[in-house]
Amino acid sequence: MTSLPAIDSLPHLPDSDLTQVLDLLFEPSPPLHELSLPVLRTATFPSYHTLIVAVNAQLTALAHSDKPEDVAKLSEILCSHPRLGEKKVDSEQSRTEQAQLQTGGEEETEKLAALNREYEAKFPGLRYVVFVNGRSRPVIMENMRARIDRGDIRAERQEATQAMCDIADDRAIKLLKAPANSDDLRNHFHSGIRGD
Numbered sequence: 001m002t003s004l005p006a007i008d009s010l011p012h013l014p015d016s017d018l019t020q021v022l023d024l025l026f027e028p029s030p031p032l033h034e035l036s037l038p039v040l041r042t043a044t045f046p047s048y049h050t051l052i053v054a055v056n057a058q059l060t061a062l063a064h065s066d067k068p069e070d071v072a073k074l075s076e077i078l079c080s081h082p083r084l085g086e087k088k089v090d091s092e093q094s095r096t097e098q099a100q101l102q103t104g105g106e107e108e109t110e111k112l113a114a115l116n117r118e119y120e121a122k123f124p125g126l127r128y129v130v131f132v133n134g135r136s137r138p139v140i141m142e143n144m145r146a147r148i149d150r151g152d153i154r155a156e157r158q159e160a161t162q163a164m165c166d167i168a169d170d171r172a173i174k175l176l177k178a179p180a181n182s183d184d185l186r187n188h189f190h191s192g193i194r195g196d
Helices: 007-012 015-026 030-042 048-064 068-078 092-097 106-122 137-150 153-177
Strands: none
Touching: 007 030, 007 048, 015 030, 015 048, 015 153, 030 048, 030 068, 048 068, 048 153, 068 153, 106 137, 137 153
């Protein structure tokens, strides 16, 4: 699946297709499948943006929970996103989104890797997630530094959750605009998502 099926077809699709939708939008994550597949099976969404808002509400509930199992589940979902600046990135979307972070000198590359290590030491079980959205590596590193210095793990869970959903929104817009291959033409959907 390289494009998104029509939003109104989701309740009728098999779990394997719904899992692919979640993977395209959020990155492959078995805990996210477990959390969100029941909603995708039973709810009707007027747009992919609305679907992403619903998943955001689920993730935010985990972020605000005091239950260790909820925090662990959220951490695993957030860690499905690759580290910024990693050389090997499996997801086609993440490779495209991070392309400009692969430019620059070796010194910047090492600094980004060091910031990733510092972030993960400061916030055990989390990975830095940000909506890159065309921003340069120095701007991203400045944001990472500010979030490390803030030192607030609850705020960090919430900010990472929001970033993950902002990324999903951006992916949905791009996937809906992408020309469908012949296998996906019957399911391609061209409207019903916000354009901001």
